[in-house]
Amino acid sequence: MAESMPVRCPACLREHLYAAPSYPCACGAPVSPSLDERAPATAVTHRVWDEQWVTVRCAACGRGDQWPHPELGCPCGTVLRIPVTRPAPDTRPTDPRTKDAQPPPGATKVPGALRTPRSSARPRRAFQPVTIRTARDAVTAAALYLRWLGYQDIRRADQRPPSGVGLAARGVLAQVDPTVSPASLRDIECLWLTAMTESSDCVYFSLAGYEDEARARAENLGVPLFVLDLTGTPQPVNSPADDLDATGV
Known part of the structure; x- marks a missing residue:
């Protein structure tokens, strides 16, 4: 279950119980932003693109992806940005069998990735949408x-x-x-x-x-x-x- 914590609106001082959303990692495991209970929520007064995304690391595979920064709309009209903690680096040991691995014959090597035909890839999970209100x-x-x-x-x-x-x-x-x-x-x-x-x-x-x-x-x-x-x-x-x-x- 995604973690939750109390959040106080700085404008009206109303308190809410906020639960972090979950997103599907590419490996199939659900991931959720780690909430920072020590920091207060802040009011969103203007939008900056880089501030609207947060890196979330998957506990199952160690992959770090960017997802929407958690926000909460207060009934008073204030949009609250929920504080999150930085993800810990992936310190798991690398499998020595994958070191210096060479691409299979016929595969195309691209920087940072090994491209393989879609037919040999694992089927994708169902797309998880977000409701559009704005x-x-x-x-x-x-x-x-x-x-x-x-x-x-x-x-x-x-x-x-x-x-x-x-x-x-x-x-x-x-x-x-x-x-x-x-x-x-x-x-x-x-x-x-x-x-x-x-x-x-x-x-x-x-x-x-x-x-x-x-x-x-x-x-x-x-x-x-x-x-x-x-x-x-x-x-x-x-x-x-x-x-x-x-x-x-």
Whole structure:
């Protein structure tokens, strides 16, 4: 069970009992942020991208991943950032059998990883969505989904898109549109052109869907389109998105 602790709102002094959320590690084990009971909760007055993520280390495999920083909404209207402790480094001994291991014949060696065909990989766990209530929730849902697909080190994109929020990871550029207007042809083409200049793939997430011309253009360009439903589960709406959802990266 995830740990919980009392949290006092600094604005109205109301006390809450907060339980840390659990997220699925790539190994399948649930992980939760370690809460710091010695530090007070702080009010969120403005958003800084780096402060919205926290590294959580899996006790089962030692893997450290970034997940949304725990927050709590007080009835008085204040959003509270819950204090967490830094994860301890993974000090488990390395298996000597894996030292200086060479890739199998036919495999492609990439920096920091050994890429293998999807057919030989362990089946992915079911995607664990987060309910979308705010624009930030939509961005979080898209980031979690990209991580579930296999992308790592997800961050805010260096170049801001014409609308919505840009996310980036190694090999992919994503745009999240949390507005109530369908994504336009221009939105799709701008994302595709930006991704081309960075030699990366691209993915589009929208809450309100897509105009017909945008969907047709995305199909021709091979841009995966997803609609975010309010449960936080991205739904593929074209064939490139179907393929990406089925296989991951």
